[in-house]
Amino acid sequence: MNSRNQIKTHFDNNIIIFFLFFFIFSCGLLAFKSSKEEKCLVSEFNVEVNSFEEGATLVFSDSSKESYSWSWYFGDGTDMEYKSKVKHIFRKAGDYKVKLLINNSCSLEKTIKIKKSNKLEIKPVVESKIIVSFTHPEKVFKDEKIQFFDKTANAVSWQWKFDENESIGSKVKNPTYTYKTTGLKTVTLIVNGDKKYTLSKVVNVIEQNAPVETRPARPARPSAVSAPVAVEPVVKDDKKLITEGEIGELIYIISKGKLTYESFKNNFCKDQLPSVQINSKSAMSLKDFYDLVGTKRMKIKSIKIKRETNTCVSSIYIKV
Secondary structure (H helix, E strand, O other): OOHHHOOOOOOOHHHHHHHHHHHHHHHHHHHHHHHHOOOOOOOOOEEEOOOOEOOOEEEEEOOOOOOOOEEEEOOOOOOOEOOOEEEEEOOOOEEEEEEEEEOOOEEEEEEEEEEOOOOOOOOOOOOOOOOOOEEOOOEEEOOOEEEOEEOOOOOOOEEEEOOOOOOOOEOOOOOEEEOOOOEEEEEEEEEOOOOOOEEEEEEEEEOOOOOEEEEEOOOOOOOOOOOOOOEEEEEOOHHHHOOHHHHHHHHHHHHOOOOOHHHHHOOOOOOOOOEEEEOOOOOEOHHHHHHHHHHOOOOOOEEEEEEOOOOOEEEEEEEO
């Protein structure tokens, strides 16, 4: 072979040393970087829930010992959470990708399927206007069973008081009651357990053996044929026999604004209304006394009445 065509290869020792040093340095740097990278030892996070329905509370958690920081993203536009255990509520049905970033390097993801709730929607109850109403006989006999009928719309509970004691007499809608004493009784109904839905009415309780008298009817005008004169039984006017206690009850009802003057004066003889005298002062008319009770509060100590020979009350004496 011709020496001129022979190629001689020669490497400088410095170059060889440089490349050898660079190779060793690169291997060391790679090993150092690999040692600094943390392995993701967590494969999934926990989800606790009774029902995957909208509005239900879900509990997300990570219980790994190697974790020291957490970032939760729920995929529904809400803010991120940064604790190992968090609660979350999905307000609407749908699929949500929940992501968890652990130690800023390990990322986990899970799809949560939220269904529509089977619970009925509870709408706020608008309270209807309640007007208390009930019917009853205005005049009854002592020891006679009578019935009261509630006519109140939207009533669900009832408290009846019949004015023979302070306790509740009945809690049914249409109760029956038997009075053991006579006089004017204030019947009170409270519906739905609310005192603003209250109505009071007066029942007149009389003796069953009240005296009865008869009186002839007005004779008919003369005619070609005379008809027989009819005779009808008439119950004696028991309003004339009103007692001091009953007058006191009436005054109490007037003070509550629940008795009209017409109803008040009907308890006395129509053609002979009594006068009223308070603490030996000048006597006043029954109408003036009614107006006074409606505007002025008074504590009555005693009531005495004076009757005429026809049993009509002519005077009422009140001590306050």
